[in-house]
Amino acid sequence: MDTGTLSPLDTTVSPKQRAALDAAARLFMARGYAAVSMDAVAKEAGISKATLYAHFASKDALFAAFVEERCRMLEADTQAVSHDVPVEEAVRRIGGFWLRFMITPGAIAVHRIVMAEGWRFPDLINAFYRSGPTRMKAWLAAWVAEEQRLGRLRNDVPPQEAAWHLASLMRGEVFMRVALGVQPPPSEADIEHTVESATRAFIRSYGAQGCAMGGAAGPDSPQG
Amino acid sequence: MDTGTLSPLDTTVSPKQRAALDAAARLFMARGYAAVSMDAVAKEAGISKATLYAHFASKDALFAAFVEERCRMLEADTQAVSHDVPVEEAVRRIGGFWLRFMITPGAIAVHRIVMAEGWRFPDLINAFYRSGPTRMKAWLAAWVAEEQRLGRLRNDVPPQEAAWHLASLMRGEVFMRVALGVQPPPSEADIEHTVESATRAFIRSYGAQGCAMGGAAGPDSPQG
DNA sequence: GTCTATAAATTGATAGAC
DNA sequence: GTCTATCAATTTATAGAC
Numbered sequence A, B: 001m002d003t004g005t006l007s008p009l010d011t012t013v014s015p016k017q018r019a020a021l022d023a024a025a026r027l028f029m030a031r032g033y034a035a036v037s038m039d040a041v042a043k044e045a046g047i048s049k050a051t052l053y054a055h056f057a058s059k060d061a062l063f064a065a066f067v068e069e070r071c072r073m074l075e076a077d078t079q080a081v082s083h084d085v086p087v088e089e090a091v092r093r094i095g096g097f098w099l100r101f102m103i104t105p106g107a108i109a110v111h112r113i114v115m116a117e118g119w120r121f122p123d124l125i126n127a128f129y130r131s132g133p134t135r136m137k138a139w140l141a142a143w144v145a146e147e148q149r150l151g152r153l154r155n156d157v158p159p160q161e162a163a164w165h166l167a168s169l170m171r172g173e174v175f176m177r178v179a180l181g182v183q184p185p186p187s188e189a190d191i192e193h194t195v196e197s198a199t200r201a202f203i204r205s206y207g208a209q210g211c212a213m214g215g216a217a218g219p220d221s222p223q224g
Numbered sequence C: 001g002t003c004t005a006t007a008a009a010t011t012g013a014t015a016g017a018c
Numbered sequence D: 001g002t003c004t005a006t007c008a009a010t011t012t013a014t015a016g017a018c
Helices: A015-031 A038-045 A049-055 A059-075 A087-102 A105-120 A122-149 A159-180 A188-206 B015-031 B038-045 B049-055 B059-075 B087-102 B105-120 B122-149 B159-180 B188-206
Strands: none
Touching: A015 A038, A015 A049, A015 A059, A015 A105, A038 A049, A038 A059, A059 A105, A059 A122, A087 A105, A087 A122, A087 A159, A087 A188, A105 A122, A105 A159, A105 B105, A105 B159, A122 A159, A122 B159, A159 A188, A159 B105, A159 B122, A159 B159, A159 B188, A188 B159, A188 B188, B015 B038, B015 B049, B015 B059, B015 B105, B038 B049, B038 B059, B059 B105, B059 B122, B087 B105, B087 B122, B087 B159, B087 B188, B105 B122, B105 B159, B122 B159, B159 B188
């Protein structure tokens, strides 16, 4: 099972517990929560069900541990963004990185499961929200604020709003289609087109130089 | 159970089948798919389980019928938009209408369930996608195209892209928080702020007058 | 078509030996 | 900690009477 750009964490837990958590991650990402039985997790991990219950008090606890670990992986994945390229190119890079991360199988699976089962775990939802969207928004907002300070983005909009708008524009149809599993999946060209279109729209709206943007739009949307 | 702006369809089916479908809709929207048993549906509908199986061959078939009916309801819900108000005010109204529709319990429930269980029903996903997002995008794109023709929106971007950007900006944090059930739920002020912020960002990006937009931004985002 | 009763399988979770 | 074996409850789905 491809887990995207994330790699497993080597926390100090017993090998059996590690195997159980890895097996749970694989199965939850492949089949969701409800469709995965504790029998299946134990078999996938190569341990007995009793051992599984020795490490995780319930299926809910196992799921909570899975989501929490995914969130920790996400937190370890933010990358530094330089301020020494033109703002439009920086938006293109940041947006492209973010969109490509969001459509990795691991990120999609977590999104899907949290959306599907999260209402049963209010505490977990709030933990996920703090570790995921809120953290990403803060990271983007910090970058925006610095660009504003450097005079490259208009400074009459709060950085957090600009950050959310940037992320929203980048998600576009590509993310929705991948998240839903709509066929056919978006191509690399679709991704690039989405990033380019969103970048131009964002710069037109937030660029400090106002209406000085040039360049015509491309052909009609390749998705539809 | 509030089903949002949608009302049930009066298709010609037997009363028991109608009761079964209505009960399934209520329970699926309240608890999702996996957490609802056929026993619960039969009890909620006031019929026996055998009768339920006489009308729907399986739980999957019942779920498919539920989603298909929801999609038909959605298709019957588009509304006309006038072109005789300033473009910024029109964006505010359309965006507000759209955002408020998207966070109704019915729309949220369908979104959540389709996201959660849709991968098991590829045909259903594609039908939902055509009835929901694609239709809404086409509706918005038609409005954008007319405004472009009237010279009120820049015409160097395909209407479908502009429409998707508008919808993306409007969703914002409000929709995500409602969809995930993050506490506390967004207030009416949060919704209005999101619509206002998105409207300004969209007009700055797509307004025909270029950089002539005035008005400073409001206080920091009320959601954190 | 509709019901009561039940089959057949799977589930989450546990007892008790080692 | 780890295992085998099992419990108790729930699930989807069906049999058979009316």
